[in-house]
Amino acid sequence: MRFAPTEDEVMVEDTLDRLLTEMIDAAPRRDGEPPAPEPGALRARLGQLGLWGGWLPECAGGGGGGARMLLILARGLGRRPVGSGYLGACVLPGALLARAAAGQGAGRAPAADLCARIAAGEATAAAAIFEPRRRWAPDPILVARPDGDGVILTGEKVHVAEPSGAEAFLVSAAEAGGASVFLVPADAPGLTVRTYPAFDGAEMARLSFDAVRLPAAAARLHGPGEGAGAIEEALRIARFAMAAETLGACEAALAQTIDYQRERKQFGRPLASFQALQFRAADLHSEIELLRSVVLGAAETLAGPPTAHARADIAAAAAMAAETGDLVAREAIHLHGAIGMTRELGVGRHLMRINALTRWLGDADHLRETFLRIEEEEAAA
Amino acid sequence: MNAPMKTPDFTAAREAAFRAEIAEFVADSLPDRMRRDHELGRSLSRADHVCWQRKLVARGWGAPHWPEEWGGAGWSMRQLFVFEEAMSALGAPASPAFNTRMIGPILLAHGDEAQKRRFLPRALNFDDWWCQGYSEPGAGSDLASLQTRAVRDGDHYVVNGSKIWTSAGQHANWMFCLVRTDREARAQNGISFLLIDLTSPGVSFRPIRHFFGAHVFNQFFFDDVRVPVENRVGDENAGWSIAKALLEHERLYSSRHTEARRKLGRLRRLAGEVELDGAPAARDPRFRQVLARRAMEVRSLEYATMRALERLVETGEIGAYASVLKLKGIEINQRLDEAVFDLLGPDALPADAAWETPAAADFPHPDARNAAEARYWFRGPAIAGGSQEVQRGIIAKRILNM
Ligand SMILES: Cc1cc2nc3c(=O)[nH]c(=O)nc-3n(C[C@H](O)[C@H](O)[C@H](O)COP(=O)(O)OP(=O)(O)OC[C@H]3O[C@@H](n4cnc5c(N)ncnc54)[C@H](O)[C@@H]3O)c2cc1C
Numbered sequence: 001m002r003f004a005p006t007e008d009e010v011m012v013e014d015t016l017d018r019l020l021t022e023m024i025d026a027a028p029r030r031d032g033e034p035p036a037p038e039p040g041a042l043r044a045r046l047g048q049l050g051l052w053g054g055w056l057p058e059c060a061g062g063g064g065g066g067a068r069m070l071l072i073l074a075r076g077l078g079r080r081p082v083g084s085g086y087l088g089a090c091v092l093p094g095a096l097l098a099r100a101a102a103g104q105g106a107g108r109a110p111a112a113d114l115c116a117r118i119a120a121g122e123a124t125a126a127a128a129i130f131e132p133r134r135r136w137a138p139d140p141i142l143v144a145r146p147d148g149d150g151v152i153l154t155g156e157k158v159h160v161a162e163p164s165g166a167e168a169f170l171v172s173a174a175e176a177g178g179a180s181v182f183l184v185p186a187d188a189p190g191l192t193v194r195t196y197p198a199f200d201g202a203e204m205a206r207l208s209f210d211a212v213r214l215p216a217a218a219a220r221l222h223g224p225g226e227g228a229g230a231i232e233e234a235l236r237i238a239r240f241a242m243a244a245e246t247l248g249a250c251e252a253a254l255a256q257t258i259d260y261q262r263e264r265k266q267f268g269r270p271l272a273s274f275q276a277l278q279f280r281a282a283d284l285h286s287e288i289e290l291l292r293s294v295v296l297g298a299a300e301t302l303a304g305p306p307t308a309h310a311r312a313d314i315a316a317a318a319a320m321a322a323e324t325g326d327l328v329a330r331e332a333i334h335l336h337g338a339i340g341m342t343r344e345l346g347v348g349r350h351l352m353r354i355n356a357l358t359r360w361l362g363d364a365d366h367l368r369e370t371f372l373r374i375e376e377e378e379a380a381a
Numbered sequence: 382m383n384a385p386m387k388t389p390d391f392t393a394a395r396e397a398a399f400r401a402e403i404a405e406f407v408a409d410s411l412p413d414r415m416r417r418d419h420e421l422g423r424s425l426s427r428a429d430h431v432c433w434q435r436k437l438v439a440r441g442w443g444a445p446h447w448p449e450e451w452g453g454a455g456w457s458m459r460q461l462f463v464f465e466e467a468m469s470a471l472g473a474p475a476s477p478a479f480n481t482r483m484i485g486p487i488l489l490a491h492g493d494e495a496q497k498r499r500f501l502p503r504a505l506n507f508d509d510w511w512c513q514g515y516s517e518p519g520a521g522s523d524l525a526s527l528q529t530r531a532v533r534d535g536d537h538y539v540v541n542g543s544k545i546w547t548s549a550g551q552h553a554n555w556m557f558c559l560v561r562t563d564r565e566a567r568a569q570n571g572i573s574f575l576l577i578d579l580t581s582p583g584v585s586f587r588p589i590r591h592f593f594g595a596h597v598f599n600q601f602f603f604d605d606v607r608v609p610v611e612n613r614v615g616d617e618n619a620g621w622s623i624a625k626a627l628l629e630h631e632r633l634y635s636s637r638h639t640e641a642r643r644k645l646g647r648l649r650r651l652a653g654e655v656e657l658d659g660a661p662a663a664r665d666p667r668f669r670q671v672l673a674r675r676a677m678e679v680r681s682l683e684y685a686t687m688r689a690l691e692r693l694v695e696t697g698e699i700g701a702y703a704s705v706l707k708l709k710g711i712e713i714n715q716r717l718d719e720a721v722f723d724l725l726g727p728d729a730l731p732a733d734a735a736w737e738t739p740a741a742a743d744f745p746h747p748d749a750r751n752a753a754e755a756r757y758w759f760r761g762p763a764i765a766g767g768s769q770e771v772q773r774g775i776i777a778k779r780i781l782n783m
Pocket of ligand 1: 264266267271274276277334335336337338339341512513514515516517520521522523545546547548549760761762764765766767768769770771
């Protein structure tokens with residue numbers, strides 16, 4: 001087990017950071033807005049450098065970097081909340097596709113093809129898992145009915161991240177034998193995609209499936225009996241990435257706050273010299289150290305087999321990220337004073353992004369419950 | 382309120398009749414759209430505020446806490462409290478504080494007759510819209526270090542400098558402003574309180590957006606702006622005590638108990654609609670604990686505010702206790718915002734603007750609208766009007782003598 005980054009990992013972190021700085025600096029200035037690169041261009045650059053899909057297995061066109069690579073990318077992007085779409089356009093769909101690409105089903109070839117293009121930053125897909133009024137329940141109600149040599153999908157999906165530009169949706173559906181996952185082209189007849197803005201400025205969508213017909217063989221990425229496990233694994237990987245992104249956001253938000261408090265003078269002295277504020281910063285730092293520890297620990301276990309212990313580690317990292325992230329981001333705003341409330345300064349984006357992640361993938365209550373259930377399962381075994 | 386205090390002038394029976402009168406007025410006068418927007422914590426337009434205030438004024442309720450000769454209602458504190466609580470519970474917006482709760486009381490206490498006659502009726506009727514020019518880029522918590530200068534030139538002051546974080550300044554045509562009139566004196570002793578016509582030559586401003594996108598603040602610039610000396614409230618260099626008195630008014634109302642009551646209503650409605658594990662949240666044991674906590678906090682905040690009002694009637698002042706009200710009132714409001722946001726789970730994701738898109742046809746909970754933005758907006762009051770840390774400092778020094 002190793003917590004500290006290797007030399008290679010430090011190099012990747014630096015490359016990512018330099019690239020982000022360069023692209024943010026080159027982004028067009030708009031009055032009152034923090035500059036951000038165009039997401040498609042950022043994705044393409046990271047893809048060319050082998051970073052975007054660096055975490056994906058080689059059989060799925062990735063770099064084989066696994067959990068540690070995923071950690072570096074998500075954390076680095078969390079430090080600069082520029083709306084990269086990494087989790088929605090790469091991690092969650094990538095996890096579903098990579099597992100299909102490693103399997104034996106008829107969906108193996110199309111999954112491998114799409115996944116490789118996602119890894120290279122050339123294409124995106126979006127996972128459609130959640131349904132109306134079901135919060136984060138992973139078992140689908142949307143049905144896939146057999147129809148000759150194909151299937152017909154009928155139902156609703158909500159809160160689909162990164163819908164625009166997605167060439168396909170990865171859709172969980174209930175079949176007679178259990179949950180499956182289908183690859184649905186974005187332009188499939190009968191599919192209505194209605195996008196809406198989320199509060200953090202990202203685009204989300206509702207998907208309505210009105211008898212969408214698919215050729216079953218190639219479209220079925222994970223068949224009944226396989227689907228539930230695939231969805232669970234994909235959510236686990238995405239929640240790990242969420243914890244890593246949140247960690248990066250916390251690190252950046254606290255660093256920016258302390259830098260500002262060193263500069264800002266009130267009552268004739270820097271804010272950083274007030275003991276009350278030093279104590280607040282020290283508390284936040286210590287919370288972040290705990291989060292950092294659990295995220296690094298989870299990265300280690302994510303690299304191994306998905307034992308109950310490993311799965312509980314990831315749930316713990318995500319739950320703690322949800323709570324610590326919200327705290328640190330709120331404090332970062334508050335400790336800046338009014339300037340922290342401004343769009344221009346950008347520290348508020350951390351709070352919105354962290355909150356959007358937990359609304360999308362599971363909030364602290366939900367993740368704590370998940371954690372406990374896995375631990376109890378482990379104890380019973 | 383469930384436990385009316387027995388005051389001779391405002392019996393339980395009169396209170397019930399009064400509440401009925403308020404309910405009838407609101408039912409007749411408040412447009413549904415405005416009520417709805419207010420319930421969801423969305424900000425109302427300038428036109429909406431003006432329209433509502435004028436209806437209140439026509440009824441004699443435009444600024445009930447003012448003296449009767451200036452349009453007040455002559456009510457007891459208890460009746461004032463009931464009025465505000467009932468109006469808010471019925472979904473009626475409170476008029477922006479700057480006119481009736483800030484500059485009004487200040488002019489009543491410190492203005493000369495001419496100033497009162499000139500400004501009070503227009504402030505009441507929202508013919509003028511006032512904003513607050515206290516903070517500067519370099520002077521926030523340390524307000525007394527402000528640098529905007531006013532130099533006497535005959536019967537005018539010439540004002541130069543900048544004010545920032547001016548809430549709703551984009552709607553305003555007048556600003557009450559703290560300026561430095563003596564640069565030699567100790568910080569607090571060289572400040573004067575000036576009323577500045579924002580249509581004067583040399584005044585400009587830029588908008589500043591909140592991190593969720595709304596235009597809430599502004600920065601104003603004063604470039605050789607000429608302000609008649611008659612627009613000074615109180616003596617030259619004696620503005621600091623006026624400024625502080627105004628802040629106590631601001632803090633009293635920043636207990637925000639009426640907002641808290643309204644948010645509790647929203648939380649309760651949602652608890653009946655949102656399902657957790659297949660049953661309404663209102664029956665979920667964990668959520669019930671949250672709801673009970675929030676509801677008890679609102680009760681305690683209401684009683685705490687009543688105590689402040691009682692003290693105000695008996696002694697004529699609020700004192701440092703206002704800081705406790707602000708500190709806790711903000712926290713209680715923030716926890717309510719968070720409870721709404723958390724209860725909604727994934728359905729809190731749509732931005733307020735999403736409700737204008739075709740996707741909204743299927744959004745499950747109409748009360749979910751604006752939940753995130755309302756929460757983000759309320760990060761602000763913890764910083765404004767003297768941040769939570771400033772209030773803690775006042776409590777430690779002035780109440781606890783530490
Ligand atoms: C929503 C909103 C509306 C506002 N509206 C107006 C308005 O209409 N008119 C107007 O004039 N101003 C307005 N303000 C400005 C407000 O008065 C100031 O933001 C406030 O006084 C704090 O000043 P600052 O922002 O410069 O923060 P700073 O004073 O720089 O403080 C930054 C942080 O450090 C903390 N801090 C500062 N000093 C200490 C200390 N000694 N010990 C411990 N902690 C400390 C503060 O609490 C804060 O968290 C508004 C602000 C907000 C957020």
